[in-house]
Amino acid sequence: xxxxxxxxxxxxxxxxxxxxxxxxxxxxxxxxxxxxxxxxxxxxxxxxxxxxxxxxxxxxxxxxxxxxxxxxxxxxxxxxxxxxxxxxxxxxxxxxxxxxxxxxxxxxxxxxxxxxxxxxxxxxxxxxxxxxxxxxxxxxxxxxxxxxxxxxxxxxxxxxxxxxxxxxxxxxxxxxxxxxxxxxxxxxxxxxxxxxxxxxxxxxxxxxxxxxxxxxxxxxxxxxxxxxxxxxxxxxxxxxxxxxxxxxxxxxxxxxxxxxxxxxxxxxxxxxxxxxxxxxxxxxxxxxxxxxxxxxxxxxxxxxxxxxxxxxxxxxxxxxxxxxxxxxxxxxxxxxxxxxxxxxxxxxxxxxxxxxxxxxxxxxxxxxxxxxxxxxxxxxxxxx
Amino acid sequence: xxxxxxxxxxxxxxxxxxxxxxxxxxxxxxxxxxxxxxxxxxxxxxxxxxxxxxxxxxxxxxxxxxxxxxxxxxxxxxxxxxxxxxxxxxxxxxxxxxxxxxxxxxxxxxxxxxxxxxxxxxxxxxxxxxxxxxxxxxxxxxxxxxxxxxxxxxxxxxxxxxxxxxxxxxxxxxxxxxxxxxxxxxxxxxxxxxxxxxxxxxxxxxxxxxxxxxxxxxxxxxxxxxxxxxxxxxxxxxxxxxxxxxxxxxxxxxxxxxxxxxxxxxxxxxxxxxxxxxxxxxxxxxxxxxxxxxxxxxxxxxxxxxxxxxxxxxxxxxxxxxxxxxxxxxxxxxxxxxxxxxxxxxxxxxxxxxxxxxxxxxxxxxxxxxxxxxxxxxxxxxxx
Numbered sequence: 015x016x017x018x019x020x021x022x023x024x025x026x027x028x029x030x031x032x033x034x035x036x037x038x039x040x041x042x043x044x045x046x047x048x049x050x051x052x053x054x055x056x057x058x059x060x061x062x063x064x065x066x067x068x069x070x071x072x073x074x075x076x077x078x079x080x081x082x083x084x085x086x087x088x089x090x091x092x093x094x095x096x097x098x099x100x101x102x103x104x105x106x107x108x109x110x111x112x113x114x115x116x117x118x119x120x121x122x123x124x125x126x127x128x129x130x131x132x133x134x135x136x137x138x139x140x141x142x143x144x145x146x147x148x149x150x151x152x153x154x155x156x157x158x159x160x161x162x163x164x165x166x167x168x169x170x171x172x173x174x175x176x177x178x179x180x181x182x183x184x185x186x187x188x189x190x191x192x193x194x195x196x197x198x199x200x201x202x203x204x205x206x207x208x209x210x211x212x213x214x215x216x217x218x219x220x221x222x223x224x225x226x227x228x229x230x231x232x233x234x235x236x237x238x239x240x241x242x243x244x245x246x247x248x249x250x251x252x253x254x255x256x257x258x259x260x261x262x263x264x265x266x267x268x269x270x271x272x273x274x275x276x277x278x279x280x281x282x283x284x285x286x287x288x289x290x291x292x293x294x295x296x297x298x299x300x301x302x303x304x305x306x307x308x309x310x311x312x313x314x315x316x317x318x319x320x321x322x323x324x325x326x327x328x329x330x331x332x333x334x335x336x337x338x339x340x341x342x343x344x345x346x347x348x349x350x351x352x353x354x355x356x357x358x359x360x361x362x363x364x365x366x367x368x369x370x371x372x373x374x375x376x377x378x379x380x381x382x383x384x385x386x387x388x389x390x391x392x393x394x395x396x397x398x
Numbered sequence: 399x400x401x402x403x404x405x406x407x408x409x410x411x412x413x414x415x416x417x418x419x420x421x422x423x424x425x426x427x428x429x430x431x432x433x434x435x436x437x438x439x440x441x442x443x444x445x446x447x448x449x450x451x452x453x454x455x456x457x458x459x460x461x462x463x464x465x466x467x468x469x470x471x472x473x474x475x476x477x478x479x480x481x482x483x484x485x486x487x488x489x490x491x492x493x494x495x496x497x498x499x500x501x502x503x504x505x506x507x508x509x510x511x512x513x514x515x516x517x518x519x520x521x522x523x524x525x526x527x528x529x530x531x532x533x534x535x536x537x538x539x540x541x542x543x544x545x546x547x548x549x550x551x552x553x554x555x556x557x558x559x560x561x562x563x564x565x566x567x568x569x570x571x572x573x574x575x576x577x578x579x580x581x582x583x584x585x586x587x588x589x590x591x592x593x594x595x596x597x598x599x600x601x602x603x604x605x606x607x608x609x610x611x612x613x614x615x616x617x618x619x620x621x622x623x624x625x626x627x628x629x630x631x632x633x634x635x636x637x638x639x640x641x642x643x644x645x646x647x648x649x650x651x652x653x654x655x656x657x658x659x660x661x662x663x664x665x666x667x668x669x670x671x672x673x674x675x676x677x678x679x680x681x682x683x684x685x686x687x688x689x690x691x692x693x694x695x696x697x698x699x700x701x702x703x704x705x706x707x708x709x710x711x712x713x714x715x716x717x718x719x720x721x722x723x724x725x726x727x728x729x730x731x732x733x734x735x736x737x738x739x740x741x742x743x744x745x746x747x748x749x750x751x752x753x754x755x756x757x758x759x760x761x762x763x764x765x766x767x768x769x770x771x772x773x774x775x776x777x778x779x780x781x782x
Contacts (some may be wrong), residue, residue: 177560179677182677254687269678269679271667274657278654287653290653294651296653304636306638307695309693310691
C-alpha cells in the first residue's frame, strides 16, 4: 500500500493523481495534501480523502480551512501553511511516496526535503530538475531514492530505457507537438498575440506552459530535465517535432535499435506508471492502435524556436544558466501575456539574461533560490 | 567469447551472421558451419573461418568439400553430412551458441538437439516454432535455454517485452508490410502472376517467403511463432499493416502503454541483438530518425488475406493444425510458382488440408515430422 503526500493537490496533476487513487483504493491512500490558495478545492479534497495533514499557502487560508472543517464536524486533520507546511507534508512519517506537482521553484525545498527523508518521488515539476537537478539527483543517489518522472516525455523515456543499459544509450529523443506556430511564416512571429499563443493543438495545460510550448522553451526545459534525470550529456538529447503527440518519446541505443512509447495523451497514464512502478496495473487508458493511421516527425528549426537553442546552451553550462533560463522565461512570458513585450521578446529577454548571468554551480537549495531571484531581477531589467 | 555453431551458414541469415562475426572478432568465433548444397560457398567459409566442423547436405558433397580443402592444404576440419551432420554441429561441445537458420522443418531435429544439449539458440527459422513450438519451448524451459528470436518482428517484441512483466502484456502487435497487393482490387487476386508476387516492397527475401508475404501467410506463421515464443494466447496477438516496415513490432501493456521498436530493415540488427543479448554492442546499423517523416498503420482485411485468418484458426487449435498450415502452404506456393494453381489457390488448398487434418498434439520430433509428411501428401491431393 502506498501512502501518498501530494504536493500541489489542487492543480491539474494533483487532481489527476487523486483520480488514480480513486480508481485503485486497494493500492493507494492519501496522507498529506499540500494545496495552494484554492480553499474550496482543498476543503473538498480534505472531506473526501481525510488526510492527516493539509497545507495551504498562508496562515490565513489555513485558518479559513480550519473553520470550514470545524463547521462540517470534521476533526483530526492537522493544518499547516507556507513552505514549512509543504515540507511537513513532504516529510510526513506516514507518507511513503511523494508526488511533487507544485508548479515552479515553490516546490523545490519540499521536494528536496522529501528526498532527504528517503521518500520515493513522482516528479511532475520540471522546474525543480531544471533549477536544482544537480543537487536533487545527488541527494537521490545518496539516499537511494527513486525519482519517477510524471510528465509524458520523461515517463516515456524512463520506460524505453529499461530495454538497455545506461552506457548503451546513444540518444534520447524528446517529441514535441511543435505548438501552434510550427508552420507560421517567420516574419509573422513578432505579431503573435497571447490569444493565438494560448491555443495548444493537443494538450490542455496551464497558461505559462502553453506559451512555453509555443516557443518550445518548454521542450528546452525538458532537455535539461532529461540530462539530469537520466544522467546524459546535452549532446545525447535530441528533439523531434511530432504533431500527433502519440509517440511520447524515444530512446536510441548504440546498436541501432530505437524504442518508442505510445499512449493516449492523458496525464493519468504517466501518474499511474510512476505510482505503480515497477508494476503496471490494468487501466482503461487504452490507446486504439487499430485507429492509428499516420505519425509524422520533423526536425525543429532553431531560427523559428530560438528558445530551444538557448536551452541547449544553458544545458551545456548547467548551474546558474539553467536557473536563469527558467526564471527569465517565467518573467518574460508573464510580460508577454500582459502585452508588455512581443512574442519574439521572450527569447530576446532570455538571451540577454543568460549573457548577464555569471556561471556558477549552486550546491544548496538556498543558493539555487538566490540565483533564481537574481535572474528574475535581471529579467525585469532586460525585458525587451 | 561466444563460439558459434551456425546452422544454415550459406543462406542469407547465415551470411549476415558471419558478417557480424567479422565485425566483432573479440566477441564471436565460429566453431561449426552447417551448410546445404552450396559447396563453393561452404569452401570459402571453411577457408575464412576455419571451424572445427562443417556439415553438408549429402555424403557426396562432403567428400567434394574434403577434396577441395585437401587441395588447398587445409587440415583439421571435420566433415559431416545430412541431418546427423547438422546435429553434430548443433551439439558440438565447443559451441556455446547456436544460430538456427536452416529454412523449413529440415532444421528442426538439430535445433531440438541443441536445446537438449543446453545451447542458447538464436532462432531465425520460423517453421521450427510453428511445427514444433510446443516441444521446443517445453525443452527450453526444462533445460533453462534462452531462445532469442532473430526475425525482425519477434526480435522487436523481445525488446519491447523487457519494459513490463509477462502478465502485464495485453497485446503483441506484429507489423506487416502488407506485401505488394494490399491495395489491389479483390477481383484481380485470381490473376496474380508469380512475377508480380515475387516483388516485395521493402525486404529482399527468398522465393517462398516473398510469396508468403504477399498472401500474409508469413505473418500468420509469425502469429503462431509469437504465441509459442512468448507464451501468449492467439487472441493476444494482433497484426497491423505498416507499409514502411520501420516499426518492427509493438507490445501493448495492460496499463495502456505501448512500446514500439524502430530500426533499419537489416537482418544484421536482430542477429547482433540475439548474439549479444543482454548486451548491445555499438554498430553502424543506424536508423536516421531525423529523416523519419511518415509512419502509416492500417488494419488487415481477412477477405483480402484469407491465409491470415487460417493461421489464427490453426493457432487456436495448435499441434497438427499448425504443422499442416506450414506444410500445405509450402506445397501450394511451389505449385503457384510452377503456375499449376492460381494465387487464390494457395489459401484454398490450405483450407482444404486443414479441414482434412485430424487434431492432435505431437510430443516428439518424429511425430512432428510424420504429421508434416502427411500434411504435404494431403496438400498434393487437394491442390486446387
